[in-house]
Amino acid sequence: MEVISGKCWKFGDDISTDLIAPGRLFHLRSNLPELVKHVMEDARPGFYDMIKKGDIIVAGFNFGQGSSREHAPTIIKMAGISAVVAKSFARIFYRNCINVGLPAIIIDTSSLDEGDMAGIDMQNGTITNFTKNLTLKFPPLPATMSKILNEGGLAPYVKKYGDLLL
Amino acid sequence: MGKTMAEKIIGEHAGKSLKAGDLAVVAVDLSYVQDGTGPLAVRQMKSMGLEKAFNPSHSIFFLDHASPSPRLELSNDHKFLREFAEKTGIRVSDVGNGISHQVVLEEYALPGNLIVGADSHTCTGGAIGAFATGMGSTDVAVAIALGKTWMRVPETLKVVVDGKLRKGVYSKDIILNLIGMISSSGATYKALEFHGSTIESLSIDARATIANMAVEAGAKAGLFPSDEITKKFLSDMGREPGYREIKPDDDAEYEKVINIDGEKLEPTIACPHLVHNTKAVGEVGEVFVQEVFLGTSCNGRYEDLKIAAEILNGKKVDKRVRLLVTPASRNVYLRALKDGIIETFVRAGGVVTGPGCGACVGVHEGVLGDGEICLATQPRNFKGRMGNPNAFIYLGSPAIAAATAITGKITDPREFL
Numbered sequence: 001m002e003v004i005s006g007k008c009w010k011f012g013d014d015i016s017t018d019l020i021a022p023g024r025l026f027h028l029r030s031n032l033p034e035l036v037k038h039v040m041e042d043a044r045p046g047f048y049d050m051i052k053k054g055d056i057i058v059a060g061f062n063f064g065q066g067s068s069r070e071h072a073p074t075i076i077k078m079a080g081i082s083a084v085v086a087k088s089f090a091r092i093f094y095r096n097c098i099n100v101g102l103p104a105i106i107i108d109t110s111s112l113d114e115g116d117m118a119g120i121d122m123q124n125g126t127i128t129n130f131t132k133n134l135t136l137k138f139p140p141l142p143a144t145m146s147k148i149l150n151e152g153g154l155a156p157y158v159k160k161y162g163d164l165l166l
Numbered sequence: 167m168g169k170t171m172a173e174k175i176i177g178e179h180a181g182k183s184l185k186a187g188d189l190a191v192v193a194v195d196l197s198y199v200q201d202g203t204g205p206l207a208v209r210q211m212k213s214m215g216l217e218k219a220f221n222p223s224h225s226i227f228f229l230d231h232a233s234p235s236p237r238l239e240l241s242n243d244h245k246f247l248r249e250f251a252e253k254t255g256i257r258v259s260d261v262g263n264g265i266s267h268q269v270v271l272e273e274y275a276l277p278g279n280l281i282v283g284a285d286s287h288t289c290t291g292g293a294i295g296a297f298a299t300g301m302g303s304t305d306v307a308v309a310i311a312l313g314k315t316w317m318r319v320p321e322t323l324k325v326v327v328d329g330k331l332r333k334g335v336y337s338k339d340i341i342l343n344l345i346g347m348i349s350s351s352g353a354t355y356k357a358l359e360f361h362g363s364t365i366e367s368l369s370i371d372a373r374a375t376i377a378n379m380a381v382e383a384g385a386k387a388g389l390f391p392s393d394e395i396t397k398k399f400l401s402d403m404g405r406e407p408g409y410r411e412i413k414p415d416d417d418a419e420y421e422k423v424i425n426i427d428g429e430k431l432e433p434t435i436a437c438p439h440l441v442h443n444t445k446a447v448g449e450v451g452e453v454f455v456q457e458v459f460l461g462t463s464c465n466g467r468y469e470d471l472k473i474a475a476e477i478l479n480g481k482k483v484d485k486r487v488r489l490l491v492t493p494a495s496r497n498v499y500l501r502a503l504k505d506g507i508i509e510t511f512v513r514a515g516g517v518v519t520g521p522g523c524g525a526c527v528g529v530h531e532g533v534l535g536d537g538e539i540c541l542a543t544q545p546r547n548f549k550g551r552m553g554n555p556n557a558f559i560y561l562g563s564p565a566i567a568a569a570t571a572i573t574g575k576i577t578d579p580r581e582f583l
Contacts, residue, residue, distance in 0.1 A: 014350060042555040065350055088354065099304045164308055
């Protein structure tokens with residue numbers, strides 16, 4: 001997996017799937033190119049128009065709490081966000097990230113601020129904050145998840161192997 | 167060393183002995199999606215080249231969220247799911263049949279089952295001792311197609327609730343208090359297992375309220391040992407032969423034990439916009455509401471409607487408030503209709519909608535206006551949940567909902583008991 005780099009966009013604790021992919025836009029779930037324009041809209045209006053390809057979402061505890069809707073990590077990825085870095089994730093959201101091929105990294109995000117430029121090396125498990133000249137280390141993903149992520153998600157993984165093998 | 171319920175059930179489905187922390191591929195007894203997550207699951211099945219169900223009669227498409235459909239896009243999603251089901255033999259629980267989790271309890275789930283659903287509140291199945299957990303569309307697509315999934319065996323938090331609940335205190339208050347204690351992420355990646363004299367005395371309807379909200383503490387499952395009450399429930403549903411006893415070993419190993427004194431619990435409210443923002447109803451202050459919503463996967467069961475109807479009987483809903491009632495299933499609706507409960511709501515000035523998720527999903531039937539406040543019995547109160555990020559949702563029991571509908575402000579139900 002290539003090295004990721006981009007600008008950090010900072011969010012707080014307990015960002016729910018309703019804030020990431022609003023329930024009132026339920027009718028757009030089969031129209032992801034439209035739904036993506038509303039990504040994170042209720043946490044930060046206009047977010048889609050502010051971000052650039054490669055940017056990174058940085059958050060506090062329990063990112064992605066709530067619904068099982070996989071549309072939430074899917075539109076984050078479709079919007080060009082290269083990774084979500086948080087102090088902790090809600091369980092279903094975390095697994096969905098891996099399944100859709102969106103890197104989700106658990107690390108203390110206190111030293112990553114809004115606007116910082118950062119680079120992520122998934123292979124070596126490091127985040128470099130270029131703005132502050134700091135490097136943070138994170139533990140590698142469990143092997144099962146790493147295998148799925150490296151194939152680009154669960155669907156390409158199952159398609160390639162024709163089965164669910166661990 | 168003995169096993170927890172999660173270790174027992176997941177191990178049985180993996181065909182080997184497992185402990186917390188182990189990973190395994192497990193056979194799935196039942197897999198389901200709903201209209202919000204189903205179309206993506208079907209598209210993922212197609213993208214994987216898996217267009218057949220491993221066991222079509224053990225996979226279900228529930229049309230319960232936008233039900234009946236309020237928009238053409240959603241009508242087309244429903245059509246897409248029905249057509250795929252027709253082709254593959256997958257079952258459809260169509261508009262009006264009810265919320266997946268309630269229908270699964272009534273018609274499909276059995277103690278000891280392993281169930282995956284593309285809906286976070288799938289954990290409701292734990293009320294009768296099934297290991298039921300929510301996943302995303304792609305995970306459930308794989309489970310439908312291959313009849314299996316992979317999972318990590320969770321550590322378990324044992325929650326022991328003892329004592330007799332006071333008047334006006336219900337299972338909703340138990341789970342709100344637990345989440346208030348451990349927070350919305352206090353059980354992330356864990357299973358919750360419920361024990362103690364209070365828990366043992368609860369009906370399946372009341373247990374389902376707690377199991378449903380396990381995910382609001384982050385949990386993978388909320389498990390109740392099966393017992394005579396489980397057996398009676400299955401018998402009432404015409405499914406007693408499926409009963410089996412499932413409970414943890416006496417020497418099971420828990421990550422932590424949380425004790426709650428049931429006798430000390432108060433009617434409780436979760437304040438906007440997080441479920442763990444809990445307060446005793448008396449500490450919330452004067453909060454006028456414009457909407458009261460009784461229903462959903464959490465509290466739309468027969469017992470919930472009955473509790474609320476007893477308070478509302480012969481009374482009127484405050485003229486500043488709209489009361490919305492959504493039974494969780496057709497079965498619940500029919501029972502409530504037969505017993506005059508539905509008539510009580512309508513005479514009081516309430517609106518009764520068809521069975522389904524109702525206003526909780528923010529799509530139809532009760533979307534809040536800017537600045538409006540709702541007291542709801544649903545499982546979560548996140549910003550934007552009921553279709554408007556500029557509105558405020560408080561959560562409470564069906565009794566609080568009924569009392570609040572009468573007075574127009576958040577009210578202690580004991581004033582009416």
